[in-house]
Amino acid sequence: MADYDYDLFVIGAGSGGVRASRIAASHGARVAVAEEYRIGGTCVIRGCVPKKMLVYGSHFAEELQDAANYGWTVEGMKFDWAVLRDTVLRDVTRIETAYTATLSNNQVEQYLERATITGPHGVKLASGKEFTAKLILIATGAWPVMPDFPGNEHCITSNEVFHLPEFPKRVVVQGAGYIAMEFAGIFNALGSRVTVINRSDVILRGYDEQLRDRLLQITMARGIEYKFNCPITKVEKQEDGSLLVHAGKLDPIPADVVLIATGRKPNVAGLGLESAGIELGAKGEIPVDKHGRTSTESVFAIGDVTDRIQLTPVAIREGQAFADTQFGGNPHTVDYECVPSAVFSQPPLAAVGLTEGEARNAYGNVKVYSSDFRPMRNVFAERHERGLYKLVVDANTDRILGIHMIGPDSPEILQAAAIAVKAGLKKSDFDATIALHPSMAEELVLMR
Numbered sequence: 048m049a050d051y052d053y054d055l056f057v058i059g060a061g062s063g064g065v066r067a068s069r070i071a072a073s074h075g076a077r078v079a080v081a082e083e084y085r086i087g088g089t090c091v092i093r094g095c096v097p098k099k100m101l102v103y104g105s106h107f108a109e110e111l112q113d114a115a116n117y118g119w120t121v122e123g124m125k126f127d128w129a130v131l132r133d134t135v136l137r138d139v140t141r142i143e144t145a146y147t148a149t150l151s152n153n154q155v156e157q158y159l160e161r162a163t164i165t166g167p168h169g170v171k172l173a174s175g176k177e178f179t180a181k182l183i184l185i186a187t188g189a190w191p192v193m194p195d196f197p198g199n200e201h202c203i204t205s206n207e208v209f210h211l212p213e214f215p216k217r218v219v220v221q222g223a224g225y226i227a228m229e230f231a232g233i234f235n236a237l238g239s240r241v242t243v244i245n246r247s248d249v250i251l252r253g254y255d256e257q258l259r260d261r262l263l264q265i266t267m268a269r270g271i272e273y274k275f276n277c278p279i280t281k282v283e284k285q286e287d288g289s290l291l292v293h294a295g296k297l298d299p300i301p302a303d304v305v306l307i308a309t310g311r312k313p314n315v316a317g318l319g320l321e322s323a324g325i326e327l328g329a330k331g332e333i334p335v336d337k338h339g340r341t342s343t344e345s346v347f348a349i350g351d352v353t354d355r356i357q358l359t360p361v362a363i364r365e366g367q368a369f370a371d372t373q374f375g376g377n378p379h380t381v382d383y384e385c386v387p388s389a390v391f392s393q394p395p396l397a398a399v400g401l402t403e404g405e406a407r408n409a410y411g412n413v414k415v416y417s418s419d420f421r422p423m424r425n426v427f428a429e430r431h432e433r434g435l436y437k438l439v440v441d442a443n444t445d446r447i448l449g450i451h452m453i454g455p456d457s458p459e460i461l462q463a464a465a466i467a468v469k470a471g472l473k474k475s476d477f478d479a480t481i482a483l484h485p486s487m488a489e490e491l492v493l494m495r
């Protein structure tokens with residue numbers, strides 16, 4: 048080991064890379080991590096965390112509106128984008144500092160520059176310094192895909208959306224996946240006119256169909272416009288600086304911001320993988336085995352760059368398993384069954400396990416229980432939006448195969464319910480649990 052400068056060199060200090068670095072170091076390894084942008088990666092710097100803060104910020108619009116029915120008079124209400132944006136960016140810096148401190152406290156050496164691979168044990172920094180490491184871990188994440196059309200240089204991705212100098216009155220979003228639905232919700236709540244354009248007529252592909260329909264209905268009623276089966280063909284910049292979006296046969300749509308959210312691809316460009324003999328998979332991902340090992344013995348990869356499940360908690364688990372296995376004498380792998388997920392749309396949607404369609408294909412004999420209800424707070428506020436919860440159950444064994452929810456706070460509720468699905472509990476276990484009243488979550492144990 049002493050022949051190498053480090054036991055482990057990690058490229059990329061996002062959620063997965065930071066976890067792997069810190070845990071490997073805590074097991075006694077000599078660890079370095081290189082990061083070309085900011086410690087924390089996509090989730091902390093320009094993804095989940097700042098997005099969630101914008102969701103919180105935008106919720107006030109609805110709550111202030113609803114406050115009247117609860118007796119509150121809110122005078123002089125107005126929204127200032129710069130205040131919200133700068134508060135969010137300040138908090139991102141706070142979390143970045145905390146991540147940096149965690150690495151330092153664990154004696155992880157940090158290089159704030161780009162690193163590339165020069166061989167199975169070699170790494171080179173942008174400044175020219177070269178190091179050797181017994182193991183190299185690639186945790187470079189993913190990068191937004193920008194489709195090729197004239198004028199795409201006028202469009203932004205989720206990387207830029209947190210830094211908008213002005214609040215956009217008109218927003219066009221291309222895509223109807225996670226990022227599109229979350230930012231459509233944020234801008235709609237904050238008062239922008241929002242148009243979602245997608246290449247197909249499906250939103251949130253992969254989620255339960257009834258939930259997707261419910262989200263579509265509610266968001267349309269809230270004023271989001273959808274244009275399906277017509278990807279953007281051209282974006283023109285007008286003399287006044289605004290944009291004109293051409294899509295299919297639609298009349299051109301004027302916009303102040305065009306946000307492209309058409310998926311994220313593994314971030315491998317120029318990494319030097321060929322020097323270590325690593326070939327990419329069909330989707331540009333780094334293929335790995337169950338321990339994250341690439342085709343080269345000494346090089347590993349975790350997180351979005353491997354394009355398995357593009358979620359932060361999964362990358363963190365992969366980083367932990369890698370470090371424990373390689374440096375902690377505790378080999379283990381990540382269990383990808385029953386990974387809960389949520390879309391922080393407005394209202395949010397959350398799910399774990401199989402959808403009704405998937406369960407029917409896999410098990411044939413399936414029972415579906417559902418509760419279609421108007422949350423109490425919507426009743427008081429005279430909002431007509433309804434929540435929908437679904438339990439998908441194996442009719443032969445009574446085991447819960449999936450839970451699907453849309454409604455206020457559904458991600459918060461689903462996280463707890465996901466434990467039951469992961470533990471293989473039965474519908475009869477839910478029935479045996481007494482409801483916690485009055486709550487929305489009680490619907491989960493009241494479906495008959």
Ligand code: NDP
Nearest residue numbers: 222223224225226227246247252308309310311357389390
């Ligand atoms: P998604 O994969 O969720 O959605 C991509 C969308 O873009 C789909 O509507 C798809 O259409 C459309 N699309 C794909 N390729 C093209 C193309 N070439 N031209 C036009 N349209 C296209 O991607 P996102 O960018 O929204 O998010 C990336 C990933 O980040 C997610 O998969 C998720 O793993 C993660 N993420 C997770 C969040 C969370 O956990 N809450 C939040 C944000 C991101 P169609 O489906 O019709 O083919």
